[in-house]
Amino acid sequence: MADPMRIRAALAGDETTVRVLMAHIMEPGTRRDAAGALIPAHFIQDVDASHNGKSVLKAMWTGAVSQNPFLSFKFKGAAKGDKVVVKWVDNKRDTRTDEATIA
Amino acid sequence: MKSTRRSALKATGAFATLVSLGLVTQSQAQAAVDRASFSVKTLDDALKAIGGTPANSDQVTVVSPDIAENGAVVPVGVTSKLPNTTEIYIIIEKNPTPLAAAFMIPAGTAADVQTRVKMGQSTNVVAVVKADGKLFSATKETKVTLGGCGG
Amino acid sequence: MKKYMRLARLPASIFALSACSTGLGGGADYDKMFQDAVTASFQPKGIATMDYLKPDSANNICAAADVAGKPLDDKMVQAIEAAEMKTIKMPSDGKFLGDWKEGERIAQSGRGLTWTDKITDVSGGNCYNCHQMDKKEISYGNLGPSLYNYGKLRGVTDPSGAASKPIVEYTWGKLWNARAYNACSQMPRVGHKGILTEQQIQHVMALLLDPNSPVNK
């Protein structure tokens, strides 16, 4: 099973900044191992962040996003104590959902 | 060099005009690209997949380092000051599959995202945004250097 | 070249005597503890066998001086340099210069001889790790002096000409065994220790001395 994400969400003024770290290998599928065999692709394809059930960001990724991906974005309309939920799905249909409380 | 630059600027101007006339834009109002777009091999094809030719805009900013010590992790951020920015694309021109990431920005979310991407070599980073259904871009070059021992 | 002759004629007896003791200063126990720790701690892995740790007089003497924090005395320096000078082999085919383009590839590569390398892997010269060479390469180290314009600064216009002979031979010797000219130099003994082949050294020589090489542009 995938390791948890670290999500930090902080409200400043009327804007919430969300910073997410995801534990993922992000193997692009183009690299070869020592024996010359292609290493199969394994990367996060879809990311969906939501607040109170409403999507605040969707992303589509490739193996060109770095290993253990970092994502930062900002949105309006949240209050301290609200939850931000982040979900990712990779190309092997493995998925992980974590949440953080806005500070 | 000079003449190249002048014609380049001229081309930009012409394109900006075409875009403002709505002649070269696509009108996919909502729309994420399809997954196949991420496997195209050239910048041109990536732009086609996104929906056409963007106009250079000083309202779009790509933040990436001038020099990256390691191509495996290069911080890249894109911001757009254009109203109604709904999509952001990060294209790494020299990567084997240039389109690296796409972001869909709903109302209420700032057109301001940051992530980290891989670069196989020194390259232009092209940010394309869709605002009011039209495409705009900004470009920044990042040099990738060798690091320590063993390189 | 005068220096070469003078040092080469020095007897190596002083060197042989002092090489027996590691002379690490302080309590002798520390030296033994150090040896015991080395024996107990290292294990062979891949091509990096325990042979990598076999005693080498010049290395032991230089390390002892570092531990003591005192430079070597002149006699010791001369003894080491004389002994190392004897290891230098001039090119077997009489050719000093190869292809600078090959040399550039060798200079850029830092690979070879670690436990993750294979015996069949081609070693690099590690040159850029420590030296500036081609002005266009921004990623260069500074542990060694800049070699940009190495040949040009030394007036080498025709590396095969008689006027260039001393500098060409010196450069070959320096690459083969840098310790012959500087007893405790940190530069690997590229030829003497078999890091690069004779042919590879010829290519690196061309990178340094060929007037068409980017080093001399």
Add this chain to the structure above:
Amino acid sequence: MRSSEAIRLAILAGALSAAAAASAQGTTAEGIAKYREMLQDGNPADLFDMKGEELWKQKRGPKAATLERCDLGKGPGVLAGAFTELPRFFADTGKVMDLETRLIHCMVTIQGFNESDLYKAAPSIGRGEGANLVAMTTYLATQSRGMRFNLPQNRPEEKNMYEVGKRLFFQRAGPHDFSCSSCHGVEGGRIRLQDLPLLTKNPGDGVGFAAWPAYRVSNGQMWTMQKRLNDCYRQQRFPEPKFGSDVTIALGVYMGVNAKGAVSAVPTIKR
């Protein structure tokens, strides 16, 4: 055809102005410094720290116990300031131990893990108990973040380790005749573009010994001091130092004592 040419030109124009701005911004060194600064926000080391904390507090091993009573040198369960005094002498084992060997000791005595199994697993930092050790080491070291290194040198065993470490630091061998000192014995040294800390003295806050454990962006791995030393010896063209061996502990004591007063910045992020 014409349109794709125009795209290229348009993009080129953007790149040209960006390049002009870049050259005005200064040197390569400044560029690299800026790159490193940009990486600071969002260090994936946090993921390892998080996982380590969870493992530390979890009932694990044959004895199904948590490690929360483990004594890292400041008393059972005291974490803050423990890392910045390691390696140190432990009376219960009669040995000088670093954080990683002490952690294994606690897993063996408190949780009932098999010692030789753990030593066998430890070098594989990416999987199984090896990965768990790395995560916990990151967590434990992070508990002393911002504190100053202050290794004890009161015991003869600790002094001996320092002297042995010093000799190891200058030991020259292998096909390249390299020592630790070849790269880390000068001020302002650089391999390629990589700055090399001078390790015979305190190289500064968060530099050298005070910068590990660190997340390596080049391979997405979290490296502890044991792994750092292992890879130094690889590139030095030496045989391999066994995990937790006297050589690794002695070098830790030598560098740690020299770094006295340096602020630990762990976990850091590095090329």
